[in-house]
Amino acid sequence: xxxxxxxxxxxxxxxxxxxxxxxxxxxxxxxxxxxxxxxxxxxxxxxxxxxxxxxxxxxxxxxxxxxxxxxxxxxxxxxxxxxxxxxxxxxxxxxxxxxxxxxxxxxxxxxxxxxxxxxxxxxxxxxxxxxxxxxxxxxxxxxxxxxxxxxxxxxxxxxxxxxxxxxxxxxxxxxxxxxxxxxxxxxxxxxxxxxxxxxxxxxxxxxxxxxxxxxxxxxxxxxxxxxxxxxxxxxxxxxxxxxxxxxxxxxxxxxxxxxxxxxxxxxxxxxxxxxxxxxxxxxxxxxxxxxxxxxxxxxxxxxxxxxxxxxxxxxxxxxxxxxxxxxxxxxxxxxxxxxxxxxxxxxxxxxxxxxxxxxxxxxxxxxxxxxxxxxxxxxxxxxxxxxxxxxxxxxxxxxxxxxxxxxxxxxxxxxxxxxxxxxxxxxxxxxxxxxxxxxxxxxxxxxxxxxxxx
Amino acid sequence: xxxxxxxxxxxxxxxxxxxxxxxxxxxxxxxxxxxxxxxxxxxxxxxxxxxxxxxxxxxxxxxxxxxxxxxxxxxxxxxxxxxxxxxxxxxxxxxxxxxxxxxxxxxxxxxxxxxxxxxxxxxxxxxxxxxxxxxxxxxxxxxxxxxxxxxxxxxxxxxxxxxxxxxxxxxxxxxx
Numbered sequence: 297x298x299x300x301x302x303x304x305x306x307x308x309x310x311x312x313x314x315x316x317x318x319x320x321x322x323x324x325x326x327x328x329x330x331x332x333x334x335x336x337x338x339x340x341x342x343x344x345x346x347x348x349x350x351x352x353x354x355x356x357x358x359x360x361x362x363x364x365x366x367x368x369x370x371x372x373x374x375x376x377x378x379x380x381x382x383x384x385x386x387x388x389x390x391x392x393x394x395x396x397x398x399x400x401x402x403x404x405x406x407x408x409x410x411x412x413x414x415x416x417x418x419x420x421x422x423x424x425x426x427x428x429x430x431x432x433x434x435x436x437x438x439x440x441x442x443x444x445x446x447x448x449x450x451x452x453x454x455x456x457x458x459x460x461x462x463x464x465x466x467x468x469x470x471x472x473x474x475x476x477x478x479x480x481x482x483x484x485x486x487x488x489x490x491x492x493x494x495x496x497x498x499x500x501x502x503x504x505x506x507x508x509x510x511x512x513x514x515x516x517x518x519x520x521x522x523x524x525x526x527x528x529x530x531x532x533x534x535x536x537x538x539x540x541x542x543x544x545x546x547x548x549x550x551x552x553x554x555x556x557x558x559x560x561x562x563x564x565x566x567x568x569x570x571x572x573x574x575x576x577x578x579x580x581x582x583x584x585x586x587x588x589x590x591x592x593x594x595x596x597x598x599x600x601x602x603x604x605x606x607x608x609x610x611x612x613x614x615x616x617x618x619x620x621x622x623x624x625x626x627x628x629x630x631x632x633x634x635x636x637x638x639x640x641x642x643x644x645x646x647x648x649x650x651x652x653x654x655x656x657x658x659x660x661x662x663x664x665x666x667x668x669x670x671x672x673x674x675x676x677x678x679x680x681x682x683x684x685x686x687x688x689x690x691x692x693x694x695x696x697x698x699x700x701x702x703x704x705x706x707x708x709x710x711x712x713x714x715x716x717x718x719x720x721x722x723x724x725x726x727x728x729x730x731x732x733x734x735x736x737x738x739x740x741x742x743x744x745x746x747x748x749x750x
Numbered sequence: 751x752x753x754x755x756x757x758x759x760x761x762x763x764x765x766x767x768x769x770x771x772x773x774x775x776x777x778x779x780x781x782x783x784x785x786x787x788x789x790x791x792x793x794x795x796x797x798x799x800x801x802x803x804x805x806x807x808x809x810x811x812x813x814x815x816x817x818x819x820x821x822x823x824x825x826x827x828x829x830x831x832x833x834x835x836x837x838x839x840x841x842x843x844x845x846x847x848x849x850x851x852x853x854x855x856x857x858x859x860x861x862x863x864x865x866x867x868x869x870x871x872x873x874x875x876x877x878x879x880x881x882x883x884x885x886x887x888x889x890x891x892x893x894x895x896x897x898x899x900x901x902x903x904x905x906x907x908x909x910x911x912x913x914x915x916x917x918x919x920x921x922x923x924x925x926x
Binding site for chain 2: 305306307310430436438441442446447450451453454457458461462465468469472473475476477492493494495496497498499500501502503504505506507510511514517518521525726727729730733
């Protein structure tokens with residue numbers, strides 16, 4: 297099966313993608329409505345918490361982080377597959393990335409923006425956020441540069457700004473196409489401004505190629521460092537259940553896993569909503585599914601390594617935390633994580649399901665539920681079973697305010713993502729043309745070789 | 751003598767390449783093939799660079815500079831802030847600890863590299879740019895354009911070459 301048809305006219309590629317900016321299917325508006333509702337509810341919860349105090353979140357000592365930090369890790373993880381996979385596949389000259397990388401990179405950007413909100417929210421006293429910023433001041437007070445929390449802030453800022461620039465640079469030729477093909481109005485003005493006068497000259501392409509490649513090279517180690525550093529927030533503490541050597545690779549694998557699952561979900565939605573059936577094809581979906589399956593197995597293996605190292609280390613406190621996860625009050629969620637993260641992806645191993653859209657959609661949602669539970673199961677059980685006996689059995693059920701903000705974050709992400717896809721081309725037109733062109737050349741070469749053989 | 755622009759559109763890279771080769775092999779008074787010709791294409795096409803000949807790219811020097819500056823700035827910012835606490839008790843621990851500072855230096859190295867690479871791209875690609883004297887929106891669809899800037903005397907020869915290679919359309923800048 298072909299990733300894309302080689303006989304698609306280049307003009308049609310432009311038309312189809314430009315049409316997506318104007319006429320999505322009705323489902324687009326339905327999703328947008330629900331996203332707005334969820335965001336509004338989350339915003340309401342935040343305003344209530346801000347006015348009343350952190351008590352309404354049901355956060356207490358020792359449960360000081362709750363769902364906020366668990367969801368923060370989830371969104372950071374979600375951001376991983378977009379830019380990282382796009383950069384890796386770009387370096388490997390994998391043509392099939394071309395129709396899907398734009399929305400995946402946008403997913404990265406908006407996930408990071410969503411994650412950043414939880415850092416603010418969990419502080420409670422939003423007005424004191426500026427204390428965390430490293431700037432010269434009269435009192436000579438600086439943040440603690442040896443703290444992984446500060447590394448985290450810096451890594452996320454670097455990743456967010458680099459991802460936005462990577463997304464923008466890759467989009468310049470398409471913005472020029474939009475500028476040339478859009479009727480006069482605010483959109484054309486916007487595209488004219490952002491296209492920076494791009495005309496596709498040989499000088500522009502030559503420098504574009506080197507720039508894009510260079511940023512891709514930077515982004516790969518950067519993306520790995522970001523989630524390793526998030527893992528360090530936990531692994532560098534002495535808490536049982538967190539002080540684990542394999543945490544950084546485990547976090548990176550988990551991040552890639554949830555990101556890939558989200559790519560499958562968004563692929564299916566965009567394909568239908570924007571009528572991209574010719575570009576977001578089933579063979580491409582199959583490749584992502586296989587990749588997700590491989591990462592799921594890596595994640596499962598790293599889980600096993602973590603459990604085994606805790607079990608055989610004879611570190612009784614860490615072992616107690618593990619036993620508590622398996623058998624305590626959190627056990628339904630912990631086993632849910634194992635089921636969704638390690639058992640459900642086995643569906644991807646069955647060939648006939650690899651292109652079955654309803655099955656893939658449901659599976660991808662379950663995978664991300666599993667990955668969200670994973671983050672919660674990292675944060676909560678350790679707090680309720682630490683070194684001090686007084687923390688034992690201090691299980692906490694998050695209040696509606698916390699849940700509201702978690703749901704609100706999904707609304708916020710969906711809102712930003714859908715607006716992006718409606719304003720900017722979510723399929724890269726010039727790269728799909730390249731893909732079609734490469735395929736045509738390949739076919740011509742094969743035909744010539746065949747004629748030579750005869 | 752005054753110079754004028756001429757733009758020819760082609761439907762595929764083979765024809766555009768044939769034109770460029772002929773322009774290279776023909777001596778035309780009032781037209782320098784290296785300085786007076788620009789090829790515009792709808793996709794990134796390495797073959798265009800091949801038939802246009804080697805042209806240097808300097809973006810990577812910006813990258814090197816940006817990454818080094820970012821790393822150095824990061825390290826000295828952190829170390830400077832830590833040295834600010836010199837009078838505080840450190841309990842025998844180093845005032846400027848290298849292992850934890852490495853992480854932020856690494857992040858700043860990448861941040862500087864990425865930011866200055868983008869700056870280098872804008873400088874080297876000549877962006878933001880004004881619209882060329884002759885521009886066709888068809889380049890953003892599927893046409894390949896050859897834009898030349900030549901003296902009046904060379905215009906007719908260039909036109910003849912463009913026509914010979916089946917140009918889809920030839921646009922001419924009005925005479926001054």
